[in-house]
Amino acid sequence: MLNGNICERTDIAIVGAGPAGLVAATCAARTGVKVSVFEEHGIIGLPTHCAGLVSIRGFKKLGFYPPSNVVLNKVRGAIFFSPSGHSFVVEGKKDQAYVLDRILYDQFLALKAEKAGAKIELACKVNDVFVNRNKVFIELVKGKREKIVTTKVLIDAEGVKSVISSRLGFSKPQSLLPAVQFEMENVEVYRDFVELYFGQKIAPGFFAWIIPTSDSSARVGLAAKSKPLNLLKKFLRSNKQVLNRFRKGKIVRVIGGTVITGGPISRTWDSRVLLVGDVAGQVKPTTGGGIVLGSLCSIIAGRVAGEFVRNDLPVSFLSNYEKTWRKLFGREFRSMKILRTLLNFLSDKTLDKLFLYISRYEFNEDLAKYGDMDFQYKTILRSLSNIKALAVAFLTLLSQLV
Numbered sequence: 001m002l003n004g005n006i007c008e009r010t011d012i013a014i015v016g017a018g019p020a021g022l023v024a025a026t027c028a029a030r031t032g033v034k035v036s037v038f039e040e041h042g043i044i045g046l047p048t049h050c051a052g053l054v055s056i057r058g059f060k061k062l063g064f065y066p067p068s069n070v071v072l073n074k075v076r077g078a079i080f081f082s083p084s085g086h087s088f089v090v091e092g093k094k095d096q097a098y099v100l101d102r103i104l105y106d107q108f109l110a111l112k113a114e115k116a117g118a119k120i121e122l123a124c125k126v127n128d129v130f131v132n133r134n135k136v137f138i139e140l141v142k143g144k145r146e147k148i149v150t151t152k153v154l155i156d157a158e159g160v161k162s163v164i165s166s167r168l169g170f171s172k173p174q175s176l177l178p179a180v181q182f183e184m185e186n187v188e189v190y191r192d193f194v195e196l197y198f199g200q201k202i203a204p205g206f207f208a209w210i211i212p213t214s215d216s217s218a219r220v221g222l223a224a225k226s227k228p229l230n231l232l233k234k235f236l237r238s239n240k241q242v243l244n245r246f247r248k249g250k251i252v253r254v255i256g257g258t259v260i261t262g263g264p265i266s267r268t269w270d271s272r273v274l275l276v277g278d279v280a281g282q283v284k285p286t287t288g289g290g291i292v293l294g295s296l297c298s299i300i301a302g303r304v305a306g307e308f309v310r311n312d313l314p315v316s317f318l319s320n321y322e323k324t325w326r327k328l329f330g331r332e333f334r335s336m337k338i339l340r341t342l343l344n345f346l347s348d349k350t351l352d353k354l355f356l357y358i359s360r361y362e363f364n365e366d367l368a369k370y371g372d373m374d375f376q377y378k379t380i381l382r383s384l385s386n387i388k389a390l391a392v393a394f395l396t397l398l399s400q401l402v
């Protein structure tokens with residue numbers, strides 16, 4: 001390994017030009033150091049593997065606000081369906097989330113990174129990495145050419161496949177679910193609402209989603225423990241709420257991907273390496289959404305790495321990345337993981353009862369008032385401190401046992 005000639009030096013090298021890598025690149029470059037991003041594909045944003053639903057509050061926190069051409073639709077709330085069709089609506093007064101063109105969003109982030117001074121090399125795959133006390137050696141392949149780049153810090157944002165991180169001895173994200181999504185036209189949707197369908201027979205371990213992209217088009221997808229394509233076809237063929245509205249629909253694109261529901265891995269930095277985004281498991285275990293929290297962690301990684309290089313600090317300074325993101329978001333990830341475990345444990349019968357209780361006792365109004373798509377800890381806590389919610393949780397769990 002690593003037989004090529006050293007031909008380049010950089011201060012911070014980033015593997016992968018997805019949202020995590022590009023946000024980290026922008027923040028690192030803003031500190032005035034040399035940043036290089038290596039992306040194996042020839043076009044930023046392709047192949048896509050996302051439903052593109054991102055909360056507006058999340059964007060406000062992030063500061064990487066998408067321009068209007070990137071936003072396909074805005075939604076005000078969500079309709080939740082139980083296995084046998086009980087439903088409740090969580091509705092905000094204003095728009096709550098954007099439905100993004102994910103390709104254009106990633107390209108918008110790439111422009112930002114370049115404007116900040118980062119250099120992005122496309123069609124350039126990181127093949128191997130070797131870390132010693134003073135630097136990191138990166139073996140790259142671009143077409144038929146191989147080259148070696150040295151860097152002071154490596155930020156690994158390679159996404160869920162975790163090839164480089166595994167070689168470096170990091171653990172892989174856990175509880176991975178295969179997912180499939182159809183982009184459909186000529187369908188009837190509720191343009192202001194996403195639809196979420198729960199049930200062990202519909203999507204064991206997760207849920208099915210319908211995300212409207214216009215008055216007559218939508219992303220319809222599903223993640224599950226296995227066979228998501230079969231389950232998605234069955235869902236469209238047989239779900240009473242969906243069947244008639246989607247009967248004449250035309251599938252214009254099919255995408256696949258992997259949803260992470262196990263939360264962050266145990267350690268996200270070592271020596272001169274920081275892991276950000278999906279490779280670090282920085283994804284909400286409840287919904288599989290990784291854009292906001294992964295990018296928030298990437299901001300920290302970019303800044304810490306930039307400061308480390310600019311001020312020539314000891315390697316131990318890089319541990320501030322992990323300390324900071326865990327302090328800010330560790331509790332969020334933990335509480336969402338507990339909720340995901342609980343949801344996975346509930347039978348269809350119990351889910352049906354729970355949905356009925358929620359609509360009957362109008363918890364959905366509380367959820368609309370206090371809920372946050374990204375920061376769910378306070379919502380979970382508020383629900384548990386609510387005596388009605390406790391009674392419901394108790395009854396529901398009790399019914400699970402009998």
Ligand SMILES: Cc1cc2nc3c(=O)[nH]c(=O)nc-3n(C[C@H](O)[C@H](O)[C@H](O)COP(=O)(O)OP(=O)(O)OC[C@H]3O[C@@H](n4cnc5c(N)ncnc54)[C@H](O)[C@@H]3O)c2cc1C
Pocket residue numbers: 015016017018019020021038039040041045049050051052053054124125126127157158159160164179180181221256257258259276277278279283288289290291292294
């Ligand atoms: C079906 C599905 C729907 C989703 N829907 C949503 C949603 O609605 N909202 C949301 O917030 N999240 C959603 N997510 C999650 C979201 O897509 C991810 O959390 C997000 O893309 C993670 O960003 P990332 O930069 O960490 O990784 P990625 O976006 O995967 O980017 C990694 C990049 O690294 C590159 N790369 C990998 N290995 C190498 C290498 N060796 N050399 C060079 N380049 C390399 C890849 O080509 C890729 O461009 C969804 C995921 C799936 C699967």
